[in-house]
Amino acid sequence: MIIETWAVLSVLAGGALIMNGAGLRGWGVPALGMLVGASAYVLITLVQVVTPLPTTPVIGLVGVVAIPVAWWLWRWRRGDSVGMSWRAMLVVAALVVALVAILRWARLVTWHGDSVFYVLSGVTLHSGEFYGAMWNEFFEKRPLGVPALHGPAALQNEFYLASLTPLIAAAMGAVVIWVLRRALRSEVPAHYLSIFSVIAVAFLFSSHRTVHHVFYLNGHLLTGAMVLMAAGAGWLLVREDLARTPLVIAVMAGTSTAVLTRAEGALTMVMVLLPLVLAPTVSRSVRRLVIVWLGTVMVVWFGFGLWVSAHHDQVYSFSTAAQFCAGLALVALSPLIGAPWLERHHRRWLWAAEAMLWAAVAALAVRDRDILIDSAVATAVNQAGAGKWGVTVIALSVAVILVTAARALAGGHLLRFPVTTFIPLVLLLAYLREGAYRVGMYDSLNRMWMQVLPLAVLFVVASLASGSWKPWWERVVTRGRNSPLARTARE
């Protein structure tokens, strides 16, 4: 109990100090702080793993508080505005301690084979057997995020922190509300904002599978929370240029954790960041920063994977090598961001990227249609009951299609793009792993819905609460007339 409380409070305190020091105020500090703190902890573990530092979780737990405290103190001594409500902090801390106690007592946990891999990898971080326990699969399929976050459990001779994922789920729900309110507070009546905030969270957590993921020892919910935070913060960056620093930190934190938590994390984050990187209203330096950050994390993690393969005399995997090269390419190509030819038709680039994904799926399907057909059938059967999602995925899919076609939300493409590209992306992944998705609640795709669901809920609810009726073809024409290029030509 003491170790777990220390671990969870360290993650929360570290993240809250980072966000507060960056200028964020209000109840968004603990909400985003929990996710940013988790991200900071995973990053410190990454540094431990790729350097000669010991891999013990103690360093991470001390570092995740000490580094933000040092930064906060430095800003405070410099005279920057870093004030925070100590009373509110104490209330949040007391609430978290109570939740840790309740969740440890309740011992609600679900797992399957992958969970065992994750928690044992976490234990090896403490035991010093980490380097001996790694092989290609670690870099290909089950990266560092979940083992790192549950690693402190080994300090109390346990395999996992019972309260961690539920608290991340709570933070995820709070972030949905925070982003919704922050983005729409000036354009949606207060009572509707409250109603839709409640509806978003109630819809998200009314699904049996979401509740399952809240207590599931795996990285899907964590990735879903990070995708939500990164895309939501990106959306706010496009809509407003105020208090930019905490939003940029949120984007970066979500990016690195998703890459380090799921095998498809890097690809997923490319889809999340692409609309932001192409958004001309966001400063070039911010856009270059986030893409260089994504590339750097990929280079460090997958480069380390290649080094480990060589060290163990193993044949390195294609996936690890390809993602290492992709990371290098992202860093190398980052100066192109902001180029006029790229910005002029930034929305068309997005449609082109999405069309290319579908074209790639079609091309692969011509070569081997069985994977596509089997995946489609299995996914349909899963939605008919075997996947245990209830009506969540079906209802949300219909809503995403309708909202995309008929509602116009300012900057909404930043939320929409990662959601609608999810389908071709997972179909491509089926081909890359050379195996169709299957029927059953532990099927990969059936679990991966959790990674996009929170963002899809935010997109749909925000569009319905704020957007106006406007068929997509009208939007394309209007946008063409009002594009910077068209305006310049008229002038």
Added chain:
Amino acid sequence: MWSRLRREFRNDARAWFAAIFLLVIAVNIAVFPKIETLTEAQRSKAFSRADTGEFLELAFGSAHSRTRFDLYYVVGELAPGAVVSLDTSAWSRRAIHVPYLHYLGEVNRVESEQPVSVPLPDDLAAEFAPFVVASSDGGSGGPAWRLALASIESQSSDVPDPEAMVRALLDGWAHEAPEAALSLVVTEVPASSGQGDEYDEYVVWVIDAALLDGWADA
């Protein structure tokens, strides 16, 4: 209040959106207990143990764990505290198995990378193709033992009786290695299409129950 609601529904589409969402949430909540009941039934199969006298059955169902982790649990059940020799010819990824054996198998030490093999009569080996994945000399912790896997991936109904198969294999081994307390672990994959919840197949490990007596005394 009702008049205000009527006004909202008449003037603002958002009221309809909210109502539809509430309906979907209500459906989700309504089906929640049924889904939970089905899930619970599967979860309860996750680990069970049935002593049938001569043989001990360790059954792992659902959770999709299959042979990936069952081996370690069996070692922990069979011989906690053992010194284990791993056959690296069968388990090339030795590195990851060491911590697994430590934490799930509760072994004391993992050593020897020399292959441990127990030859079988040709007819048995050809039929079941079992291979030894781990063994232990036992020592002060209990009698010697070895674990073998024999996958029966039959899709038909003529899956052999696991106990009869264990008995046959033990008889076959007894001539080759009479000094060791022998055990056999059988992975049984029942006839299923490999689809649906049936994919989380039942895995049954059948173990010579006498072996556990020795460990229980240790």
